[in-house]
Amino acid sequence: MPVHERIExxxxxxxxxxxxxxxxxxxxxxxxxxxxxxxWEEIIRGYPELQKDDIQAALLYAxxxxxxxxxxxxxx
Numbered sequence: 649m650p651v652h653e654r655i656e657x658x659x660x661x662x663x664x665x666x667x668x669x670x671x672x673x674x675x676x677x678x679x680x681x682x683x684x685x686x687x688w689e690e691i692i693r694g695y696p697e698l699q700k701d702d703i704q705a706a707l708l709y710a711x712x713x714x715x716x717x718x719x720x721x722x723x724x
Contacts, residue, residue, distance in 0.1 A: 651712075654705035666709060668702045671695075678706040 656669040666675040673695055681691050682703065692698050 651705045651708050654702055655709045668698065668706065671697055673698065675706040675709055678703055679710050682707065 654669055655666050655675060657664055657666050661667055662672055662674055667673055668675070668678070678691065678698075682688070688700055688703050691703060692700070
């Protein structure tokens, strides 16, 4: 699933912050947890509605945002 199908920005959800689609989980929260060394499995235990692809999409979104480049789908 492409990144843009997993990340959404809606002014009515979390004040327009980028979130995982269909949730109120901000991308920034996931990035902070990954940066803090939290294992992905532990993050998913804390947010059971997430999948590993959601965390990967959050990382790719953040990377593209910082680079100001087009978001491309990762290949397994």
